Amino acid sequence: MGEVKVLGMWASPFSLRVEWALKLKGVEYEFANEDLLNNNKSAELLRYNPVYKKVPVLVHGGHPVAESLVIIEYIDEVWKDGPAFLPTDPYERAQARFWARFTEDKILPGIFGVYSRAGEEQKKAAEELKENLKTFGGALKGKKLFGGETIGYVDIVAGWLAYWIPMIEEIAGVRIVEELPEIRAWFDKFLVVEAVKQCLPPREKLYDLNRKRRENLLATQGGHP
Ligand SMILES: N[C@@H](CCC(=O)N[C@@H](CS)C(=O)NCC(=O)O)C(=O)O
Structure with a gap:
């Protein structure tokens, strides 16, 4: 087209x-x-x-x-010639869509909560986020990637977490994935894929932007970084 x-x-x-x-x-x-x-x-x-x-x-x-x-x-x-992202089985497709939506509805706001808050509020947001990530990790059901051996729809939708979470842990001074080995293993698997690496924004530049954003968010909320 x-x-x-x-x-x-x-x-x-x-x-x-x-x-x-x-x-x-x-x-x-x-x-x-x-x-x-x-x-x-x-x-x-x-x-x-x-x-x-x-x-x-x-x-x-x-x-x-x-x-x-x-x-x-x-x-x-x-582009059907390339690798398929969604499974062919309707039930499996529904499951993939469900978990992709779960990351949008639960994990994304959870990350923002940890990133934009401090003190007790941040601690509470971090606990909730860890629980949701644990649930998400369970959906891997022992697979390396959500797509199985290759990247699928859920990996593409949620893969940014692999790059952003460790950065946010540093910037916001919280530990999130320390006790989530299946999530950490998935991060590692995802980040070594060539197509993934090719598009990642430079870490330092992204870190700097996210650090400044957090400072601004905390300042406008009257908190302290
Ligand atoms: N649900 C949308 C979210 C897109 C989104 O929030 N984009 C942000 C950048 S990260 C944006 O364009 N923000 C500009 C604005 O809100 O005016 C999607 O999945 O595409």
Whole structure:
């Protein structure tokens, strides 16, 4: 259907997922970095995602697709020659969608809670997050990756955790995955995949941005970093 472009942002885990999906399928694409840090969104982003005005947007032959989970399923359906992300069995597909949604609904807000708070509130958020990560680790059912031997839909959706969590542990001064060996093993397995490594943002740059963001969040909430 034509050219592929990603309107993304280098430090966005949502945008990173879409790049991973394209790389894994072997699809060539152009990446346009949105200047979200200065709240300077391009006219293209506003035109292609008028509802949410957020990245990522996949533009395929001039047709926009928004929302990262929708985009990943779209990529899986369009580029069937590459490795399949979702299983073929309807029940297995439903399970994969369930766990992907679980990370969005439970783990993502949990990480934000730990990252944006301090003291007792942070401790409480960290305990809840650990419980949810433990539950998520149980869904691996002894597999190396959620997709089995290769990366699947859940790995693509949740894989950012492997890069972000250790960084947030350092920045926010909390231990989250220390007692979760299955999650740590999954992090290690995921991060050595070539397509994954190719798209990761530079650690120092991301660390610096996240550290500053935390300081700002704590300052606006009246807390102390
Ligand atoms: N549910 C969306 C979330 C996308 C999202 O939150 N994108 C952020 C960047 S990490 C964004 O574009 N923020 C700009 C804004 O909120 O104005 C998805 O999965 O694609």
